Amino acid sequence: MELSLFNILDVLGTIAFAISGALAAMERRLDIFGVFIIAFVTAIGGGTLRDTLIGYTPVTWMENTIYVYLIGFVTILAIIFRDKINYLKKSLFLFDTIGLGIFTITGVEIGIQNNLAPIITIALGAMTATFGGVIRDILCNEIPVIFRKEIYATACLLGALAFVVLHDLGVERDIIYLVTSIIVIGIRLVVVKYHLVLPYFYIPSENEEKAD
Amino acid sequence: MELSLFNILDVLGTIAFAISGALAAMERRLDIFGVFIIAFVTAIGGGTLRDTLIGYTPVTWMENTIYVYLIGFVTILAIIFRDKINYLKKSLFLFDTIGLGIFTITGVEIGIQNNLAPIITIALGAMTATFGGVIRDILCNEIPVIFRKEIYATACLLGALAFVVLHDLGVERDIIYLVTSIIVIGIRLVVVKYHLVLPYFYIPSENEEKAD
Amino acid sequence: MELSLFNILDVLGTIAFAISGALAAMERRLDIFGVFIIAFVTAIGGGTLRDTLIGYTPVTWMENTIYVYLIGFVTILAIIFRDKINYLKKSLFLFDTIGLGIFTITGVEIGIQNNLAPIITIALGAMTATFGGVIRDILCNEIPVIFRKEIYATACLLGALAFVVLHDLGVERDIIYLVTSIIVIGIRLVVVKYHLVLPYFYIPSENEEKAD
Numbered sequence: 001m002e003l004s005l006f007n008i009l010d011v012l013g014t015i016a017f018a019i020s021g022a023l024a025a026m027e028r029r030l031d032i033f034g035v036f037i038i039a040f041v042t043a044i045g046g047g048t049l050r051d052t053l054i055g056y057t058p059v060t061w062m063e064n065t066i067y068v069y070l071i072g073f074v075t076i077l078a079i080i081f082r083d084k085i086n087y088l089k090k091s092l093f094l095f096d097t098i099g100l101g102i103f104t105i106t107g108v109e110i111g112i113q114n115n116l117a118p119i120i121t122i123a124l125g126a127m128t129a130t131f132g133g134v135i136r137d138i139l140c141n142e143i144p145v146i147f148r149k150e151i152y153a154t155a156c157l158l159g160a161l162a163f164v165v166l167h168d169l170g171v172e173r174d175i176i177y178l179v180t181s182i183i184v185i186g187i188r189l190v191v192v193k194y195h196l197v198l199p200y201f202y203i204p205s206e207n208e209e210k211a212d
Numbered sequence: 213m214e215l216s217l218f219n220i221l222d223v224l225g226t227i228a229f230a231i232s233g234a235l236a237a238m239e240r241r242l243d244i245f246g247v248f249i250i251a252f253v254t255a256i257g258g259g260t261l262r263d264t265l266i267g268y269t270p271v272t273w274m275e276n277t278i279y280v281y282l283i284g285f286v287t288i289l290a291i292i293f294r295d296k297i298n299y300l301k302k303s304l305f306l307f308d309t310i311g312l313g314i315f316t317i318t319g320v321e322i323g324i325q326n327n328l329a330p331i332i333t334i335a336l337g338a339m340t341a342t343f344g345g346v347i348r349d350i351l352c353n354e355i356p357v358i359f360r361k362e363i364y365a366t367a368c369l370l371g372a373l374a375f376v377v378l379h380d381l382g383v384e385r386d387i388i389y390l391v392t393s394i395i396v397i398g399i400r401l402v403v404v405k406y407h408l409v410l411p412y413f414y415i416p417s418e419n420e421e422k423a424d
Numbered sequence: 425m426e427l428s429l430f431n432i433l434d435v436l437g438t439i440a441f442a443i444s445g446a447l448a449a450m451e452r453r454l455d456i457f458g459v460f461i462i463a464f465v466t467a468i469g470g471g472t473l474r475d476t477l478i479g480y481t482p483v484t485w486m487e488n489t490i491y492v493y494l495i496g497f498v499t500i501l502a503i504i505f506r507d508k509i510n511y512l513k514k515s516l517f518l519f520d521t522i523g524l525g526i527f528t529i530t531g532v533e534i535g536i537q538n539n540l541a542p543i544i545t546i547a548l549g550a551m552t553a554t555f556g557g558v559i560r561d562i563l564c565n566e567i568p569v570i571f572r573k574e575i576y577a578t579a580c581l582l583g584a585l586a587f588v589v590l591h592d593l594g595v596e597r598d599i600i601y602l603v604t605s606i607i608v609i610g611i612r613l614v615v616v617k618y619h620l621v622l623p624y625f626y627i628p629s630e631n632e633e634k635a636d
Contacts, residue, residue, distance in 0.1 A: 031410035033366045048265065053472065055481025057267025058328065062336075065329045079413050116482065117489045124486075134563070139346070139356055144563055154457045198455035201503050243622035245578045260477065269479025270540065274548075277541045291625050351558070351568055 013102030045132035125160030225314030257344035337372030437526030469556035549584030
């Protein structure tokens with residue numbers, strides 16, 4: 001039962017990130033094949049890194065073909081309904097944020113199942129959630145969204161922290177999943193709406209004169 | 213016998229990609245060491261990703277030193293004969309395309325040997341073929357060639373698809389290898405010669421006004 | 425005893441790279457979370473690649489939480505004392521170079537313990553030392569330092585070569601470690617001080633007219 005809820009979430013996160021990747025690729029005017037690649041990489045990137053680092057190989061999407069078919073199907077829908085989806089303002093942002101919330105949960109869950117230490121489990125949750133977007137941005141030769149001041153990964157870390165704490169307290173999975181996703185998605189929505197930023201500590205570069 | 217043909221192809225693909233990497237690095241004015249690194253990464257990148265994702269570790273080139281020596285030797289030749297090689301018009305393109313065709317074969321072959329599903333095997337073939345070039349381009353801070361409209365990866369996918377279908381039909385390996393490489397190399401040559409492009413579906417970005 | 429010296433070096437290398445990553449991130453005006461991420465990635469990137477390629481999973485920092493806490497603590501110190509650290513001229517360069525020397529040692533050591541061939545062991549040492557910096561630069565969307573003419577990786581390769589040769593000669597570990605780190609750090613300091621560069625072999629690009 002828990003496993004099945006986990007699988008449902010993993011599928012939902014994959015759908016959300018595939019849509020977000022497809023939209024990003026269409027915005028960048030990639031050809032149809034580029035759209036499929038970016039959708040695929042965005043959707044499976046985080047889980048692939050997670051599986052590789054903990055040594056769960058062949059990685060999940062290789063063992064379970066449903067992911068590849070699902071991403072292909074979702075990408076086709078995203079292409080067909082691209083005008084409609086885009087009409088929803090900030091839809092790329094929205095799907096990306098939903099994916100973040102869900103993949104934080106699946107990453108932490110895998111960490112707990114592998115008996116990793118809490119701090120590592122939290123890091124694994126944040127990496128699973130954010131890495132797909134990082135690869136997407138690197139492939140598009142952009143500065144990864146993770147550094148673009150939207151408290152992107154901080155939201156995942158806080159959600160993952162809540163998961164680990166609630167898990168220690170013996171709370172039921174359904175409730176933990178709900179709280180974690182609300183925290184991640186809520187923080188990101190609030191942060192973007194109110195333009196909140198984290199503080200930064202600037203060191204003037206020695207090359208400043210040369211570089212600027 | 214099949215294994216030996218596989219090994220010969222793997223060596224040929226490694227040579228082709230090492231030359232392509234070395235030429236790309238010399239074009240970008242990297243120093244001699246940078247030329248070796250890029251040649252190495254381009255030649256082993258795809259196979260390393262493949263091995264890592266399916267859990268075949270230590271990865272192939274670590275178990276079999278022939279690859280490292282071969283890449284070093286080929287790179288030295290590429291440096292010595294750089295004017296001659298370059299005289300052959302489009303030689304970088306040519307070696308890159310040969311490498312694509314061969315590594316599509318080795319990727320699919322490994323997928324079949326590991327009993328992966330057909331769709332995954334096809335994806336593995338395309339990833340093995342294209343990833344070396346993607347890393348090469350990321351290291352050089354360029355937009356990966358995979359997105360530069362040359363139907364780069366689509367050719368590999370179609371070749372890998374042919375491989376899987378012929379394999380299911382019980383065709384002999386020698387013939388499958390020949391057909392697959394002809395498809396990949398042929399498609400890419402035709403596409404570039406006639407400037408064919410895949411369709412694309414453009415979504416105007418919300419940031420368009422700001423960004424452009 | 426050898427193991428313990430190895431662990432001490434690994435911790436020192438992690439500290440050096442975490443500081444170097446934190447300084448680089450503060451120079452680039454990343455927010456406080458970005459500083460932690462870059463510090464983390466720079467410090468564990470090389471070891472993570474090494475562990476993944478040889479199949480040692482879960483990777484080291486997942487098994488041993490000391491690394492995560494250490495990087496967090498060092499990064500906080502780097503933020504607090506950022507003006508003081510920066511006052512030491514070229515401190516980013518210095519910490520980066522110390523990290524290079526130490527991680528070359530740990531990479532070669534792991535290669536020897538896994539009975540890899542000497543040439544592979546040398547490559548593993550250089551990759552362990554340089555990959556953290558490469559990821560750091562890719563994430564910051566810069567051309568990786570490895571190609572910025574400072575004989576960055578060549579120093580690691582020569583140090584790793586010395587390690588393997590001395591190991592074959594039966595020299596004691598303490599002395600090998602000392603010689604290796606002196607070679608890597610010494611070469612890099614001398615090279616930068618005297619502006620030495622490796623030769624390069626330039627091929628005019630066919631696209632030169634178009635591209636430039």
